[in-house]
Amino acid sequence: MKAQSLVVSGLFSSLLVLSLSLPVFSQTLNFWIGGAPGLEREWNCPKNWSAYKVPNEFSSVVIPDVSTGSRSYPVIYSGVLEIYSLDLTSNASLEIGNQATLIVYGEIHNPGKVILNTDGILIEWEEVNKSQASALPAKRKAGY
Numbered sequence: 001m002k003a004q005s006l007v008v009s010g011l012f013s014s015l016l017v018l019s020l021s022l023p024v025f026s027q028t029l030n031f032w033i034g035g036a037p038g039l040e041r042e043w044n045c046p047k048n049w050s051a052y053k054v055p056n057e058f059s060s061v062v063i064p065d066v067s068t069g070s071r072s073y074p075v076i077y078s079g080v081l082e083i084y085s086l087d088l089t090s091n092a093s094l095e096i097g098n099q100a101t102l103i104v105y106g107e108i109h110n111p112g113k114v115i116l117n118t119d120g121i122l123i124e125w126e127e128v129n130k131s132q133a134s135a136l137p138a139k140r141k142a143g144y
Contacts, residue, residue, distance in 0.1 A: 027084050030055045032063040032092075035070030041095075043076045057082040057105060063112065065091040076100040076120075088112030096120035 028051060034040055036047035046053050055061045061083050063074060073092065078099035085106035088094060092112035096102055101121040108124050116122060 027058055027060050030059045030061055032061070032066070032074050033070065034066055034072035034074065040070065040072035041075045043074045043081070044079075048072075048074065055081075055083045057084060059083050060085045060087070060106070062087045062089070063092045063094055064089045065112075067091060076102055086110070088114065096122055 030053070031050035032048065033050055034048050036042070036045045039045040039048065042048060044054050049055065051059075063086070066072060073094065075095040075097060077097040080101045080103065082103045082105065084104070085108070086094075086102075086104045087109040088111065090111045093115060094102075094112070095115040096117065098117045098119045100117075101123065103123045103125055105125045107126060108122075114122060
């Protein structure tokens with residue numbers, strides 16, 4: 001009986017240590033600053049972000065009006081990038097290049113302007129799920 005109790009206690013302790021060592025993910029707020037020398041408009045430059053790291057699928061991204069500051073709005077030149085949410089404030093803009101895809105898993109709040117180059121893709125995942133589409137939307141999503 002005592003041996004059985006020790007096994008259960010050891011198992012519980014192991015699970016507790018394992019659960020405490022696992023990372024916890026939550027959304028982080030990351031503001032566009034822009035203006036890093038030589039990479040003023042580069043989305044993938046950590047110095048252009050308030051958190052000093054490039055946004056990821058857990059980032060709530062805010063692109064403010066920087067017309068009186070750095071005057072450098074972000075451009076995603078290539079690759080597939082994922083973020084949690086996107087907020088473009090009034091007079092702000094975001095450019096998505098020919099070889100680029102931006103996937104937003106949450107909401108897009110957009111009184112600003114998104115510029116989609118010829119083959120640029122913007123996917124608002126929440127809207128895709130709401131419509132229960134069987135395939136991803138066309139390369140240009142209406143309203144952006």
